[in-house]
Amino acid sequence: MPSVAGVDVPNWCLAGAAVLTPAAIYAYLLRVSRQQREFFAETPQPKETSLIFGGLESADLVNNPEKGLAAMKQFYKELGNSWGIRLPKWLFPNTQFLFLTADPVIISEIMSKKDIFHSRPKGLAFDTTIPLGLLSLRAEGPHSRWALHRRLASPLFSDSFLLGYSEQVQEKAKLMQFILNERIKAAKAEAAECDLQHCLKLLTLDVIGSIGFGFNSKATMTYLPEDHPQALSEAEKTAELEFLQASEVMFFETHQRTTEPWMMRYLPHRFMRWRWAKGVMDKRINAVLVSGKESSSGAKLNMLKALKDAQEGGQKMSKAEVTDEILTLLAAGHETTGHTTSWALYEVARHPEVQAKMLAEVSTVDLETLPLTQVQSLLPYSWMTWQEALRLHPTVPFIPRQAEVDTTLGGKYNLTAGCVVSVSQFMLAVNEEMWGPDAASFVPERMEKGYPEMHLPFGFGGRTCIGKRLAYVEGVYLLAFLVKNFSSRIGDDAPVPSPRVTVTQSAAEGIHLMISSR
Numbered sequence: 001m002p003s004v005a006g007v008d009v010p011n012w013c014l015a016g017a018a019v020l021t022p023a024a025i026y027a028y029l030l031r032v033s034r035q036q037r038e039f040f041a042e043t044p045q046p047k048e049t050s051l052i053f054g055g056l057e058s059a060d061l062v063n064n065p066e067k068g069l070a071a072m073k074q075f076y077k078e079l080g081n082s083w084g085i086r087l088p089k090w091l092f093p094n095t096q097f098l099f100l101t102a103d104p105v106i107i108s109e110i111m112s113k114k115d116i117f118h119s120r121p122k123g124l125a126f127d128t129t130i131p132l133g134l135l136s137l138r139a140e141g142p143h144s145r146w147a148l149h150r151r152l153a154s155p156l157f158s159d160s161f162l163l164g165y166s167e168q169v170q171e172k173a174k175l176m177q178f179i180l181n182e183r184i185k186a187a188k189a190e191a192a193e194c195d196l197q198h199c200l201k202l203l204t205l206d207v208i209g210s211i212g213f214g215f216n217s218k219a220t221m222t223y224l225p226e227d228h229p230q231a232l233s234e235a236e237k238t239a240e241l242e243f244l245q246a247s248e249v250m251f252f253e254t255h256q257r258t259t260e261p262w263m264m265r266y267l268p269h270r271f272m273r274w275r276w277a278k279g280v281m282d283k284r285i286n287a288v289l290v291s292g293k294e295s296s297s298g299a300k301l302n303m304l305k306a307l308k309d310a311q312e313g314g315q316k317m318s319k320a321e322v323t324d325e326i327l328t329l330l331a332a333g334h335e336t337t338g339h340t341t342s343w344a345l346y347e348v349a350r351h352p353e354v355q356a357k358m359l360a361e362v363s364t365v366d367l368e369t370l371p372l373t374q375v376q377s378l379l380p381y382s383w384m385t386w387q388e389a390l391r392l393h394p395t396v397p398f399i400p401r402q403a404e405v406d407t408t409l410g411g412k413y414n415l416t417a418g419c420v421v422s423v424s425q426f427m428l429a430v431n432e433e434m435w436g437p438d439a440a441s442f443v444p445e446r447m448e449k450g451y452p453e454m455h456l457p458f459g460f461g462g463r464t465c466i467g468k469r470l471a472y473v474e475g476v477y478l479l480a481f482l483v484k485n486f487s488s489r490i491g492d493d494a495p496v497p498s499p500r501v502t503v504t505q506s507a508a509e510g511i512h513l514m515i516s517s518r
């Protein structure tokens with residue numbers, strides 16, 4: 001007689017179990033599916049053929065942004081500014097219902113229902129990759145670890161800290177100036193074509209490396225011409241680019257894993273890449289942590305040191321929490337700012353009148369010594385230019401929230417607890433009712449009044465971006481610095497940047513501009 005867990009079981013029992021188990025699973029799935037159908041019976045649904053992912057694909061935002069945006073507008077026109085779709089539960093275990101909206105009325109309802117829509121969805125890949133950082137921590141009461149982290153990390157973005165980061169940002173900006181000038185010299189022409197998206201991504205990585213954990217990374221140096229006397233050796237280059245690639249894997253590939261069935265995430269080729277990336281990043285942070293030398297870039301202020309020392313009534317972050325928090329700030333805090341700034345420079349290059357106005361403003365300011373805390377007051381037009389670029393090219397195009405309990409939106413969309421609502425910044429940006437008939441044009445002056453309440457490029461509620469102030473001052477400073485030192489225009493053969501949408505929005509082929517020194 002066969003034995004199961006040490007108990008003898010007759011063969012007929014095993015045969016019965018073999019038949020009954022699949023039958024029970026099938027019956028369970030049928031019941032869940034019937035319950036879902038009943039629940040959503042009253043909820044407006046798009047045609048079954050317009051699955052959200054099918055829809056977004058047909059919008060082709062990646063390969064043909066203009067056509068893509070038009071298709072997306074058409075999509076919204078047919079389905080309304082808000083619509084929902086049932087997703088196959090086996091594929092999205094935590095996302096029973098995805099509701100996409102660009103309707104200001106519904107968005108304000110979501111914002112006002114703070115007790116219901118306060119949290120980003122559970123089960124995102126960051127949960128398994130950086131589980132102890134702000135992007136992942138979920139429970140949100142005042143005594144939760146998330147709330148403690150938020151309180152301990154908030155001072156990192158206060159005036160005194162921004163002031164403390166200023167010198168490091170100025171130093172890196174000067175490094176970028178040197179490298180771009182060397183590229184212009186190497187081109188032996190008045191102007192050189194540069195991929196500003198790539199360059200700013202390297203630069204913002206160096207900035208966050210320095211202010212984040214006192215690491216003097218030199219990723220930007222990889223952008224020197226290959227045969228330059230100061231160009232990095234192949235080994236140094238590999239080490240710098242390894243860090244960049246690791247941060248991309250952490251942020252993008254881990255994010256892509258979320259849209260895959262659970263099992264796929266752990267296929268060796270995916271899992272090993274993440275392990276590798278985490279290893280590269282942990283090694284750098286640990287080198288600083290273990291050596292006790294918080295700063296390899298001089299004794300400057302940095303987030304790691306501040307978080308290690310931060311405490312509240314004797315409560316501190318553990319070493320693992322500090323490491324995950326630093327990884328989170330690195331991942332969330334460099335290319336978001338870099339991409340926005342490169343989109344802004346692209347718009348400046350396309351609009352000579354904006355460039356001239358910015359130049360008039362930046363010429364009167366000594367940027368080499370400008371503290372970050374004075375960026376907004378001394379560079380108001382540059383500020384509006386960066387802000388307008390973030391409107392038209394929202395770096396984080398979707399802001400998702402998971403319903404805590406069953407609820408209804410707009411009086412007709414039924415959502416069960418666990419449903420995900422995603423606010424589409426993309427569509428909000430071209431909403432003519434909100435911005436007027438010139439919504440699709442780049443007009444920095446419209447930012448005199450700032451963003452209306454419903455435009456949320458940094459999210460909303462308690463979960464709003466903690467790094468918003470740093471993003472603004474660093475981004476506007478770098479934009480102003482570039483405009484002051486270089487004139488830029490779109491090259492005749494430059495590819496038209498098309499949005500590549502992952503967790504953030506970038507230009508698929510980079511942002512190539514012809515730049516010359518002023």
Ligand code: HEM
Binds near residue numbers: 328336340464
């Ligand atoms: C242009 C630049 C940036 C944009 C557009 C941006 C946008 C966002 C958005 C939309 C969210 C989600 C908010 C929500 O769910 O309501 C977020 C969260 C976050 N961001 Fe940013 N961000 C930027 C720069 C930064 C910087 C510079 C840092 C830090 C160095 C940072 C750190 C974070 C963190 C830690 C979170 C999670 C906050 C939490 O859940 O408590 N971000 N960001």
